[in-house]
Every structure is written in C-alpha cells, then in structure tokens.
Amino acid sequence: MLVLHYASSSLTGAVTDVSAVDVERNSISILIREEPPQLDSSRATDAVSGMVLGHVMEGLVRMGLDGRLEGAVAEDWEVTPTTATFWLREDAKWSDGQAVTAADFIFSWQTALKPETGSEYAFLLFAVKNAEAINNGTLPPSALGVSAPNPNTLVIELERPVPFFDKMLVFPTFLPIREDFFLATEGRFGADADQLLYNGPFQITRWVHGSSMTFERNPHFWNQDEIHLDAIHVPYITSDATASLNFFKDSKIAMTGLQAENLTEAMRMGWQIRQHRDGTVFYIDFNYRDGRATDNLNLRRAIQLALDMDEMVYKVTKLPGYEPGVSLFPGWLMGEKTLLRQEYPPTKIIPNASAAKAYLQTAMQELGLSEPPTLVLLSGDNPISSVQSEWVQQSLKTTLGIAVKIDKQIFKQRLAKMTAGDFDMVLAGWGPDYNDPLTFGDLYASWNKNNRGEYNSQELDTLIETAQNQLEPAVRMRAFGDIQQHLIDNAVLLPMYERGVTYVVDPRIKQLKRRVIGPDPDWSRVYIDTGSE
Amino acid sequence: MSTSHLTPADFQPLQGSVSGQQISRPSLSYWADAWRRLQDNPRAMASMGLIAFLLAFVSVGPYLWQVDPSVQDLDQIGIGPGADRSVTLAPPFQPWLPEQQSTILADNAMGLTLTMPATTQAVRLMWARADGERYRLYRNLFDPSDTGSFGLPLAELDRSYFEDRLDLQAGTYFYSLVMLDANGAETATAITQTVNVTRVISVAEAIERGLIKTEAEAQLGQELKLAWHPLGTDYLGRDMLARLMYGGQVSLFIGIFAPLAFVLLGVIYGSVAGFLGGATDQAMMRFADFVVALPFLLFMILFKVIFGIGPGESGIWPMLVAMIILLWPAPARLVRGQILQIREEGYVSASRLLGGTTSYVVGRHMLPNTLGVILVTMTFQVPSAIFTEAFLSFIGMGVAPPTPSWGAMCNEGIKSMLTRPHELMFPALLISITVLAFNLLGDGLRDALDARMRGTE
Numbered sequence: 001m002l003v004l005h006y007a008s009s010s011l012t013g014a015v016t017d018v019s020a021v022d023v024e025r026n027s028i029s030i031l032i033r034e035e036p037p038q039l040d041s042s043r044a045t046d047a048v049s050g051m052v053l054g055h056v057m058e059g060l061v062r063m064g065l066d067g068r069l070e071g072a073v074a075e076d077w078e079v080t081p082t083t084a085t086f087w088l089r090e091d092a093k094w095s096d097g098q099a100v101t102a103a104d105f106i107f108s109w110q111t112a113l114k115p116e117t118g119s120e121y122a123f124l125l126f127a128v129k130n131a132e133a134i135n136n137g138t139l140p141p142s143a144l145g146v147s148a149p150n151p152n153t154l155v156i157e158l159e160r161p162v163p164f165f166d167k168m169l170v171f172p173t174f175l176p177i178r179e180d181f182f183l184a185t186e187g188r189f190g191a192d193a194d195q196l197l198y199n200g201p202f203q204i205t206r207w208v209h210g211s212s213m214t215f216e217r218n219p220h221f222w223n224q225d226e227i228h229l230d231a232i233h234v235p236y237i238t239s240d241a242t243a244s245l246n247f248f249k250d251s252k253i254a255m256t257g258l259q260a261e262n263l264t265e266a267m268r269m270g271w272q273i274r275q276h277r278d279g280t281v282f283y284i285d286f287n288y289r290d291g292r293a294t295d296n297l298n299l300r301r302a303i304q305l306a307l308d309m310d311e312m313v314y315k316v317t318k319l320p321g322y323e324p325g326v327s328l329f330p331g332w333l334m335g336e337k338t339l340l341r342q343e344y345p346p347t348k349i350i351p352n353a354s355a356a357k358a359y360l361q362t363a364m365q366e367l368g369l370s371e372p373p374t375l376v377l378l379s380g381d382n383p384i385s386s387v388q389s390e391w392v393q394q395s396l397k398t399t400l401g402i403a404v405k406i407d408k409q410i411f412k413q414r415l416a417k418m419t420a421g422d423f424d425m426v427l428a429g430w431g432p433d434y435n436d437p438l439t440f441g442d443l444y445a446s447w448n449k450n451n452r453g454e455y456n457s458q459e460l461d462t463l464i465e466t467a468q469n470q471l472e473p474a475v476r477m478r479a480f481g482d483i484q485q486h487l488i489d490n491a492v493l494l495p496m497y498e499r500g501v502t503y504v505v506d507p508r509i510k511q512l513k514r515r516v517i518g519p520d521p522d523w524s525r526v527y528i529d530t531g532s533e
Numbered sequence: 534m535s536t537s538h539l540t541p542a543d544f545q546p547l548q549g550s551v552s553g554q555q556i557s558r559p560s561l562s563y564w565a566d567a568w569r570r571l572q573d574n575p576r577a578m579a580s581m582g583l584i585a586f587l588l589a590f591v592s593v594g595p596y597l598w599q600v601d602p603s604v605q606d607l608d609q610i611g612i613g614p615g616a617d618r619s620v621t622l623a624p625p626f627q628p629w630l631p632e633q634q635s636t637i638l639a640d641n642a643m644g645l646t647l648t649m650p651a652t653t654q655a656v657r658l659m660w661a662r663a664d665g666e667r668y669r670l671y672r673n674l675f676d677p678s679d680t681g682s683f684g685l686p687l688a689e690l691d692r693s694y695f696e697d698r699l700d701l702q703a704g705t706y707f708y709s710l711v712m713l714d715a716n717g718a719e720t721a722t723a724i725t726q727t728v729n730v731t732r733v734i735s736v737a738e739a740i741e742r743g744l745i746k747t748e749a750e751a752q753l754g755q756e757l758k759l760a761w762h763p764l765g766t767d768y769l770g771r772d773m774l775a776r777l778m779y780g781g782q783v784s785l786f787i788g789i790f791a792p793l794a795f796v797l798l799g800v801i802y803g804s805v806a807g808f809l810g811g812a813t814d815q816a817m818m819r820f821a822d823f824v825v826a827l828p829f830l831l832f833m834i835l836f837k838v839i840f841g842i843g844p845g846e847s848g849i850w851p852m853l854v855a856m857i858i859l860l861w862p863a864p865a866r867l868v869r870g871q872i873l874q875i876r877e878e879g880y881v882s883a884s885r886l887l888g889g890t891t892s893y894v895v896g897r898h899m900l901p902n903t904l905g906v907i908l909v910t911m912t913f914q915v916p917s918a919i920f921t922e923a924f925l926s927f928i929g930m931g932v933a934p935p936t937p938s939w940g941a942m943c944n945e946g947i948k949s950m951l952t953r954p955h956e957l958m959f960p961a962l963l964i965s966i967t968v969l970a971f972n973l974l975g976d977g978l979r980d981a982l983d984a985r986m987r988g989t990e
Contacts, residue, residue, distance in 0.1 A: 172835065260700075261949050263685060267680065267682070268674075269680070271682060273684065274687075310698065313699075314698045316607070320685050320686070320687065378844075387769065390769055390934050391769060404845075404932050405845025405933065406844075409844075502685070502686075527746065
C-alpha cells in the first residue's frame with residue numbers, strides 16, 4: 001500500500017513541474033480528452049489519434065496554416081483522371097535518420113488494405129486501382145496500383161477519376177510506415193513510444209499509458225524553420241470538463257474548452273474566448289426497415305414540422321457556436337466557386353404545428369393506426385444528448401401526441417444498435433473524412449455501410465453516382481444541390497445543428513490552428529510570444 | 534353446652550383483603566410502554582412528523598399543485614425561486630430580411646446600430662461595411678473596458694448585419710464589433726454598443742401558455758406574468774416543485790418498501806437459522822454467503838430482461854425485486870448473531886421451563902431483544918436504497934425520462950451546481966431530510982423498543 005502511494009506521488013510530482021507555457025524550456029502543456037488506443041496509422045479511427053499522429057507524422061500533403069493544401073513529404077504532385085504522381089523531397093527523414101521513400105507509402109497502404117489488418121478506413125483507399133479487391137481478399141496486396149519508379153517518385157493508378165484525390169491524403173490512413181521497422185515490432189507497432197518511427201515535426205519520447213505523454217522536437221525533421229517549440233507535454237488525459245477548466249485556471253494547461261455554465265465566469269475573468277466550428281453535423285436519423293412507422297413519409301414530415309431546431313439550439317442547448325441545422329451539408333463546404341450553401345441554399349423548414357398534425361393524421365391512416373405511434377429514440381449517454389432527447393420527447397408529445405421512449409446507450413452500444421436497426425429514431429452525428437461535399441453526400445447511398453437506417457432510393461442513388469463519377473465541378477455541385485433537396489423533401493433526416501467549440505488559449509500562444517479537416521487542434525507550428533518586442 | 538347452628542353461608546370464603554398489595558396503575562403492555570417512551574422523545578416525534586409531512590408532500594401534494602412535471606417552460610429555463618416573471622406582449626418572431634430594411638446607421642465609428650428594440654426574441658445589429666472587410670462580433674455580460682476582453686465571440690462575418698438569438702435573457706449586454714485584417718487577425722478598429730434586452734412573449738405563445746385567453750383581449754406592449762414556479766425550474770424549464778413531488782413518489786417508494794421487505798425477509802431467515810442452530814444454521818448461512826456474492830447490477834439487468842422491460846421504460850419494479858432478493862443476507866446475519874446470543878440467556882431458559890412454546894419464546898423474548906439491531910439496519914438501508922435508485926437511474930436502469938426521482942434530479946443538478954444551485958439543493962435537501970428523519974426515528978424506536986431499558990426512566 002505504502003509503495004503504491006509513493007509511486008503515485010512521484011508520478012504527480014513529475015506532472016506538476018510542467019506549466020501551461022514554459023518560456024525557458026520553450027515548451028507548452030496541453031490536455032487530451034482520451035488516450036489514443038494505439039498509433040498505428042493504418043488502423044487509426046478516432047480524432048485523438050488523428051491529432052497526435054498529425055504532430056509526429058507527416059503524409060504526402062498537409063493542410064497549411066492558411067487552410068490550403070500544401071506539400072509535406074511530397075514536393076510537388078499532379079493528379080489526372082487516371083493517375084496521380086507525387087515527387088517526394090529528398091531531405092524528408094525518419095527519426096532514425098533514414099530517408100522517407102515512396103516504398104514506405106506503398107507498404108503502409110498495402111498494410112491498411114490487407115483484410116487481416118481490419119482497418120475501418122480502408123475504404124478511403126478504394127480510389128486506388130485494385131484496392132477494393134485487395135480489401136476483400138480476392139487479390140494479393142502486391143496487386144495494388146501503386147509503383148515507385150525511383151525512391152522519390154510515387155505513381156498511383158486510379159480505379160476511377162477522383163477529383164479530390166489529393167485532398168483525401170491528409171487523412172492518417174495515408175501516412176507512411178517503414179516496412180523493416182514495422183516487421184521488427186512484431187505486431188506491437190504503434191502500441192508504445194518506442195514502437196513507432198516518426199517522420200513528423202515531433203517524436204513521442206514518453207508515453208505513460210493512461211496518464212501522460214511527451215512530444216519532443218524531431219531533430220531529423222526536414223522543415224525545422226517552421227517548428228518553434230522544443231516540446232509539447234500532455235500531463236493530463238481526461239474528458240472531465242470541470243477538471244480541464246481548473247487546470248487552465250491553475251496555469252497547468254494552455255487551452256481548455258468552455259461549457260455553457262462556465263461562460264459567465266470566463267467573461268468575468270476577461271479571458272480571450274475563441275470559437276471554432278468543428279465541421280460536424282448532428283441530426284435525427286430514421287429507421288427505414290420494414291415494419292417501422294418511421295418508414296412512412298408523412299410521419300417523418302409531421303416530425304420535421306413539429307421540431308423547432310432554432311428553439312433547441314438557442315434555448316435548450318444554449319452553447320455558443322452551435323448553428324441550427326438546415327441541411328446535411330454543413331455551411332463550411334466549398335462549392336464550385338464560393339460556399340456550397342451560397343450556391344445551393346437549402347430550403348429552411350419553418351415549424352408549423354397544425355400542418356404537422358395534418359401530416360400525422362394522413363400517416364396514421366396510411367399505417368392503419370387509431371392513435372399516434374410510440375417511437376424509440378436512441379441517444380448517447382452524454383449530458384447534451386440527454387437534454388436533447390428529452391426535448392425531442394416533450395416536443396413530440398406536446399405537438400403531435402407521439403410518445404417517445406428514450407434509449408440511452410454508450411457510444412459503442414449505440415453504434416451496435418444502429419447497425420442492427422434496433423431503433424425508430426437516433427441522434428446521430430457525422431464529421432467529414434476529407435474536404436469534399438461527397439464525404440456527406442454519399443451517406444444515404446443504399447450501398448453505404450453508414451446508412452444505418454437503410455434508406456434506399458433509386459433517385460438518390462443516381463444523384464450520388466453522378467456526384468461520385470463526374471469530373472466537371474459544376475455538374476457535381478448541382479448533384480449535391482439535388483441530393484440536399486431530395487433529403488429535405490423526403491425528410492430523410494432532420495438536421496439538428498452544426499457543432500461549435502468554445503475555448504480559451506493562453507494569450508502567449510500564437511499560430512495555434514483549429515481546423516475541420518486534419519489534426520485539430522494543431523500545435524505543431526505554435527510559438528510562444530514572450531512579449532519582449 | 535350450647536348448640537350452634539351452622540348455615541352454608543358460614544362456609545362461604547371470606548372476601549379477600551382490600552388492603553393487600555395492589556397494582557395501582559393500569560397494566561402496561563410492551564407496545565404501550567414503547568409508545569409512551571417514544572412520545573417522551575421529542576426528536577423521534579419531530580422526525581415522525583417530518584416523515585408524515587414527506588408522505589403527504591408526495592401523495593397529497595400533486596393534487597394541490599396541479600402542474601405537469603414534464604412540461605417544459607422554455608421561457609424560464611433554470612430560473613431560481615422568486616425570479617422575475619414579468620414579460621411584455623410583442624408581435625410574433627419574424628425572420629429578418631435585412632436587405633429590405635432601410636436603416637439609418639448610428640453616428641459612431643463603424644456605424645454599429647441596433648435596428649429595432651432588443652428583445653429576448655432577437656437582437657438585430659447593422660453596421661457600415663466596405664467591400665472585402667471582415668468582422669468578428671462579440672457579446673459580453675460585463676463592460677469590456679472593465680474586464681479587458683470583448684467576451685463571447687458570436688460570429689465571423691463578411692456582411693453588414695447580424696441577428697443574435699442565443700439564450701437571450703432580460704438584462705444588459707455589450708456587443709463589440711471588431712474589424713479583421715486580411716489574415717483574419719483582429720485590428721484595433723472596434724466599437725462596443727450597450728444593448729438592453731427586454732423579455733417578450735408573442736400573443737400565440739401567451740395563449741398557448743394560458744397567460745391570456747383570447748387574441749381579442751391581447752394588447753401589444755401589455756405587461757403579463759409568466760407561469761409561477763415557486764421553487765424555480767430545471768435545465769429544461771420544468772417546474773421543480775412538481776418534479777420534487779412526483780420524484781418523491783419514486784424515491785420514497787423504493788426507499789421505504791425495499792428495506793422494509795428485505796429486512797423482514799432477513800429477520801425471518803436469520804431468526805430461523807439462529808434458533809434452529811447446528812447443521813441447519815450452517816447450511817442456511819452458507820446460502821446467505823452465496824447470495825452476498827451475487828452481483829447486484831447483473832441481477833438488475835437480468836430482472837429487467839425477465840420483466841420484459843424495454844429501453845425507455847421504468848425499471849422500478851425489477852429494481853425492487855432485485856433489492857429484496859439480493860440484500861436480505863446483511864440483516865439476516867445480524868439477527869442470527871443476536872438470536873444465537875439470546876438463545877442462551879437465562880430468561881429464555883426460564884420461559885421454556887415454564888412451558889413457553891417456540892413461537893412464544895421467539896416472538897415474546899427473542900425478537901423484541903433484537904429489534905434495536907433490526908431498526909438500526911432498517912434506518913441505514915432507507916438512504917442507501919434511495920441512493921441506489923439514484924445511481925441506477927443515472928446509468929439508465931432506473932426511472933425513464935421524463936419521470937423524475939430525487940436521485941436522478943440530483944445527478945442532473947450537480948452539472949450546474951455553481952450557476953444554478955437550486956437544481957441540486959432542493960432534491961438533495963429532501964433526500965437529506967428523509968434520511969435524517971428515518972435515522973432519528975430509528976434511534977428513538979430503538980430506545981423505546983429495547984426491552985432492557987423498559988421502564989427505566
């Protein structure tokens with residue numbers, strides 16, 4: 001017992017001597033919400049892994065501080081409808097000093113596609129020739145349409161034209177992995193700090209599982225000029241919002257998120273509050289399987305007209321930065337020239353109780369019901385989901401007399417129930433995987449595994465195929481506009497809100513980048529402003 | 534020799550002596566004595582009064598305060614007791630079309646203007662904009678010149694108007710407009726406008742909430758009073774008083790019935806085991822050990838399945854059954870221990886020698902002597918049952934929303950403890966009062982029922 005106590009106090013001792021911003025050691029401390037399950041980029045799925053990998057690894061391209069795509073390991077590239085060619089810079093090095101070559105990318109992608117790897121994001125590679133067949137196990141990994149004429153050139157044969165192929169490459173699945181190192185770890189690749197080889201601006205020098213991490217500057221990184229910090233410490237791993245706020249107040253961490261309850265205090269303290277819309281859309285999804293009342297269009301229309309999302313966002317959730325949902329396509333997506341939302345403005349649904357009741361009457365006749373159906377609403381177990389599901393429950397009861405049963409589940413169980421179709425309605429969210437409207441647009445395709453309600457419409461499938469296969473931006477964007485209209489007209493889903501994040505950062509920190517696509521937040525280019533100008 | 538005549542009357546027994554020992558006071562039965570001593574204990578009597586009050590609060594209360602505990606008053610979310618309820622009647626909210634509105638901009642640096650009186654429906658701002666300029670708009674509850682920051686960023690805009698509808702409350706807001714440079718960094722060009730927001734309600738909403746009866750009697754600008762919530766509302770605008778009443782039904786039901794049932798079961802089991810002793814006792818207590826080892830949560834889930842309770846339905850009955858089936862061994866062990874001890878006491882032997890039957894000995898001598906232990910256990914089980922219900926409701930195994938329970942209300946209230954303390958305080962206070970009342974009553978009962986203390990004071 002005593003030994004245990006000493007062990008834990010020495011741990012906290014190590015943690016307490018780091019401060020939010022350490023000017024002398026040129027380092028900062030941050031908090032992450034969860035520990036990355038592992039850091040093998042071919043298997044990474046969650047946002048925290050993506051954020052950590054974004055600091056210690058570098059892919060072919062990256063999102064720059066100005067939000068544009070810029071070369072990383074690749075110096076230059078060219079995408080045609082049939083091939084994509086990347087010319088790698090010669091000074092890109094691994095943390096052991098060896099050069100990063102085209103073979104490292106080929107090995108990584110082949111690994112991600114192997115059926116035994118079980119990568120959830122292997123589908124992102126399906127644009128590459130033979131990738132889908134390799135993932136299904138019908139072709140060997142060596143059949144992948146990627147070749148390296150010399151160590152610094154990577155030629156990718158494309159299965160079909162993908163106009164946004166280069167933009168997809170910021171996703172962690174496309175990061176390089178060196179074969180000899182991967183094999184030397186004997187299946188433990190990415191499980192620990194010394195089981196990884198780094199080619200990014202930082203390397204993980206210490207990883208105490210469940211407790212803390214340290215990233216230190218990678219001396220072999222090619223672009224030293226852009227990197228200013230010597231170290232980033234992660235002394236705390238917790239998702240407790242109150243703990244995070246208290247650490248920030250005690251100058252232990254450089255950034256914290258703010259909840260609606262803390263805003264008044266933050267304003268009183270005079271903190272520089274910032275806001276970031278993280279690109280995620282939240283919506284109510286319906287179940288379209290046979291025998292579900294929600295398969296009925298008029299019932300969905302009734303619900304669509306009964307729920308006032310403005311009221312929910314402005315009065316119930318009350319979080320700044322949240323915007324009432326109007327479409328599955330969030331407002332930040334680019335269209336042909338300007339924002340997609342400006343080019344194809346979605347029809348705004350004005351809530352109307354009497355029209356909703358009329359639709360419900362029709363629906364009840366069609367379904368052969370004498371009274372409104374009872375619906376099961378599947379929801380997450382976090383506080384925001386609870387409040388929202390209770391609001392939906394009460395709104396539908398008051399306006400339509402529909403009884404709603406709330407089924408609160410943890411994330412994994414909710415996903416399992418969604419896949420099994422064990423729900424009528426579900427509070428769901430979707431974040432972008434790459435910077436093209438298609439990342440949202442193909443969500444309701446009959447072949448998409450994430451279409452958990454099994455919506456199936458020939459008309460919509462045709463539109464999605466157009467958006468996928470056409471190269472002309474104008475044609476694609478019109479298809480997205482039509483998809484959006486189809487989703488609204490048929491009440492396929494009910495957009496609730498686009499999520500925002502409200503946070504405060506230590507005022508000495510400059511060049512912190514928040515972004516929708518790619519690692520967020522990105523501390524890699526941060527410098528400390530000492531104020532001595 | 535004189536003869537004497539004896540009559541049968543002479544052989545009648547004499548009347549008993551009147552002056553002999555006499556019981557001068559009415560005979561006191563065990564229970565009457567206990568009741569007398571309980572009455573002499575003011576704390577116990579006060580706690581009995583409290584319990585009676587709590588029972589009346591949850592049973593009669595809902596008839597006196599007829600408010601639906603699940604109705605959401607979204608105009609008054611999270612208000613404390615005694616909050617201002619006045620509201621002004623205004624036209625309904627209309628979407629804003631700033632392009633069609635001709636506004637004369639105010640005469641300040643950036644022309645920041647409030648285009649119409651600020652209400653809780655919306656605050657509409659306009660300003661002068663040159664081509665290509667971008668702005669960031671802030672809102673603050675405090676004067677930026679005092680705190681040194683503009684406050685909460687609402688939006689980044691490349692247009693000349695903004696409509697704020699986020700959680701507007703009656704009061705003063707400071708809106709600041711800051712111009713951004715080409716890189717999106719803030720420039721020194723900034724202006725702050727003070728805005729006084731008044732609370733309004735539209736005619737349709739006023740009729741819906743029953744504040745006025747018909748549209749005919751409505752007069753724009755008229756002052757009304759919103760629905761009264763004596764103890765405030767929770768995070769969804771639901772009446773706290775009504776929720777406390779309905780929530781108490783669940784909490785007190787579980788808190789009283791579950792301990793009552795499993796303590797009774799435990800007492801019977803424990804006294805049988807203790808009284809019979811020997812191999813039977815060993816076997817019975819090993820079975821009790823086995824039951825202790827069963828995981829409560831697992832059984833709770835199993836019962837939920839057996840009872841056919843789906844998601845979103847109340848799990849109160851399986852909870853009650855699980856508690857009764859799994860929690861009896863603790864009181865059973867205590868009672869058995871006591872019985873084993875009492876079985877060897879002299880007065881028990883005496884009672885048996887005088888011909889007392891088993892049931893008489895147990896009922897008359899043994900149980901009353903264990904009552905102290907039993908009651909102490911009971912009173913501790915009441916709060917623990919209430920907390921178990923709270924915990925299970927929190928993980929979705931107990932009451933289903935929107936049904937309230939005190940425990941579930943505490944769990945919700947703790948999230949906003951610093952900003953809206955009343956949401957946590959009231960249910961927590963009621964749980965505390967219940968627990969205290971049962972503890973004090975238990976104390977009093979133990980003293981009153983303890984056979985050894987009989988007639989001592």
